[in-house]
Amino acid sequence: MMELVCPAGTPAALRAAVEAGAHAVYCGFSDETNARNFPGLNFSPEELVPAVAGAHKRGAKVLVALNTFPRAGGEKLWHQRLADAEAAGVDAVILADIGLLDYAATHHPNLRRHLSVQAAAANPDAINFYAEAFDVKRVVLPRVLTVAEISAINKEIDVETEAFVFGGLCVMAEGRCALSSYATGLSPNMNGVCSPASHVVYAEEGPDLAAKLGGFTIHRTPKDRPAPYPTLCKGCFTSGEQTGHVFEDPVSLDARHLIPALAKAGVTALKIEGRQRSRAYVAEVVRAFRAATDALADGRELPLAELARLTEGQSATAGAYAKTWR
Amino acid sequence: MDLTVGSNLFFWTADATRKFYADLAQAPVSRVVVGEVVCSKRLPFWEAEIPTALATLQEAGKDVAISTLGLVTLKRERNQTDDIFGMGVPVEINDITALKHLPENTPFWVGPLVNVYNEGTVAYLARRGATRICLPPELPLASIATLAKAGKEAGVKIEVWGHGRLPLAISARCYHARLNDRAKDNCQFICGEDLDGREVDTLDGQAFLSVNGVQTLSAATGCAAYHTEALREAGVDSLRLSPQTGDFNALCAGYADRIAGNISPEALVAQLLPEAPGGRFADGFFTGPSGSDWAHPIPA
Missing domain, CATH: 3.20.20.70 (Aldolase class I)
Known part of the structure; x- marks a missing residue:
């Protein structure tokens, strides 16, 4: 079994x-x-x-x-x-x-x-x-x-x-990721937290709701739709011509x-x-x-x-x- | 305190690699680590340069080591890790996997991708034969000082990330391939187009991260210019400089001047900022509040 x-x-x-x-x-x-x-x-x-x-x-x-x-x-x-x-x-x-x-x-x-x-x-x-x-x-x-x-x-x-x-x-090798501490100062390895709620801010910006982590915008959704939690590696970003979930979808x-x-x-x-x-x-x-x-x-x-x-x-x-x- | 040049994390051509190490032989650094850390698929394109680079650097009086891969999964990668110990050069391990291949009584170095967070880990690695450890970049100054002391007690030299985009994460998934709608197995070596990594911005256009194949780094360049005195005082033995494009020997010379006390942090920052990938610096891991922080004047 x-x-x-x-x-x-x-x-x-x-x-x-x-x-x-x-x-x-x-x-x-x-x-x-x-x-x-x-x-x-x-x-x-x-x-x-x-x-x-x-x-x-x-x-x-x-x-x-x-x-x-x-x-x-x-x-x-x-x-x-x-x-x-x-x-x-x-x-x-x-x-x-x-x-x-x-x-x-x-x-x-x-x-x-x-x-x-x-x-x-x-x-x-x-x-x-x-x-x-x-x-x-x-x-x-x-x-x-x-x-x-x-x-x-x-x-x-x-x-x-x-x-x-x-x-x-986790999309990164677990225990080998400092993305969270780069944005917030708190990491899974050192503090036992990732993308901590203490560093999350939801801000209304025009028609959008921006979900920010440590000051970095992780998601942007229309105000009338539910905003996902801003877990860093599941965020929506831009790289060159591409905009999307660069690391992983939510x-x-x-x-x-x-x-x-x-x-x-x-x-x-x-x-x-x-x-x-x-x-x-x-x-x-x-x-x-x-x-x-x-x-x-x-x-x-x-x-x-x-x-x-x-x-x-x-x-x-x-x-x-x-x-x-x- | 002296200077160490870490493995080049990016995918450069054999020609560019050859020129980089030939030039580096003249740079004022004490040691150089050579080898592929990020992706084993890149290695066939430039591995023939490794023996030449090591010989050139050794002739110039530098200590050298060859690094293992940072994330070992495939059988081929395990064999490569094993082979590295037979090359007659000190090995810098970047994945714990390497400890399984480590021959008895063989001294080795530990790279910044290995989790060394406390005295117990320093002591264990020292017992296994570690003689140098480059600490993970996310450690604050207080931890660095404690570990430098632990290193002295254990006979291990302690190194700290000094300059270069900060390695933040590694994955089984290739983001360079994903950004080009390709799978890792069909990547067509697209990461070779971004010699310092490919920048990833927030939806507000704020520079945030950079991707380098399966690796994610900061967009800002990590820079210890303002902390060299504190690091020396903490007992740190060496600063690690990470290869980037541009005049890298001048970068090394700038840091050599800085640790010799010949130039101010402001002067070093003014010298290095124009060539810094991402165009800005970060040093927040040392003193907080977050790794991306840079609380110093930005030269005009």
Whole structure:
């Protein structure tokens, strides 16, 4: 059975995901130690303890993301969070930074380590390096690979792989992008945020609504139409004669059709993005994907229509899983 | 503090490359990194120049290294990464993949595309044999100072991005190809038309980013002219200058004058701005509030 790894931005979302059938949930602490460091989101060390116990009671695993790159001079906070995670009895931590991986392997050898997508390990050599150097047991694959490439990678590695199937989509190699800090001073790697709301301004300019990030116009839409959030890499820009979405259209990832192919490619776990999403959204997505993984395990046809409802009215892409994306 | 010239991030012809390195042999820089960082498809067009460039630079007394690719995905790229360690020249790694290919007891350099954010990472890389690390451009001065100290303790020289469009992101997708409605596999090497990258403006016409194949850089040119004293004081060993078109040796000489205290930051900026790709500078990663910032007078 493929493991379904689901987002939990809050204790309530964690319970909702587990009740909806998540095999595992992932979450973070309420600080810069994780890549979804948003106001009102995440767990205090005290909140994590009953959340882990509750999930375990229902047979679900809890994975804790400590996937930012510790600040020079401030590593102690990340080290403390590793200890907090282990004390709460979590099933694994998800790490990206070499220094933190080294520290965890040395000081918390029994705490299972997964490699975060923020480490962008995109080939068997990189994955085997992390496995050998830090005894990483699972790698979350970057969203830059085709299914064929994932299959080839799995033939050359011994650790498990986890692949994103639904939700937000980074078009840059994850963990290797400073676009957000160039525009706002805050980045995923250092601060756990990308295109932060604190730097967003919507300005009425003539007939348009301009969505700006750090003073740079990312979108411009007619006032009477909904303006998309100004995520930098999904913006509309001009280059020479061309105007459009230079990097990526404002789409989200939807690879549900590829679940059987990913299973065949040797993927252990399917990951759903969205720790910033509501409890109701998480429950709905998890229920639909759990029906799909159950169907796959039983050899039944996948109930894809159920999943189709979730992306209704939105643009979705299979991303790099389809080679034409590049 | 001395000067290092990083790998040329852009796609230049073999002729232009040959001339660039032949000239660079006369520039007042201590070391030069040569090699393809951005796209393996470019390499066949100019790789024959690499041995000549390395030999010319070494004869001129420069330390040299050869760089690995920044994002390794294909089997061919993994093999290339492996081959680089057999070339008898120090290697600058720009992707962690290279550590898997690193022979035992081999010193190496670490380029600016590798995530080195803290003392733990400096210490680990030093144990593996790193002797120089060029820090990622997004680090603020406070972090740079902490890491320079960590570098001294670990026996690693610390380098900082000094001049050049700032490398901000790398992707599996080629934006140069996408801008020309082509797929990466059928790119027809369109990135070779933009020798300093292709500019991407906001819908308001504000210069913002530049694309260089699979890489995204700033539109403004990163410039450390106002921070050389602070960087030296922080214990930084070297400033990295990134190849660009125009009189690059004069650019190197300008920075050499600047770090020797012979010219002011204003004078260096006035000298370099006319040839700066994008026509403006940024140095906000050092002191904030954002990387694109430039809070200094702009010469008339």
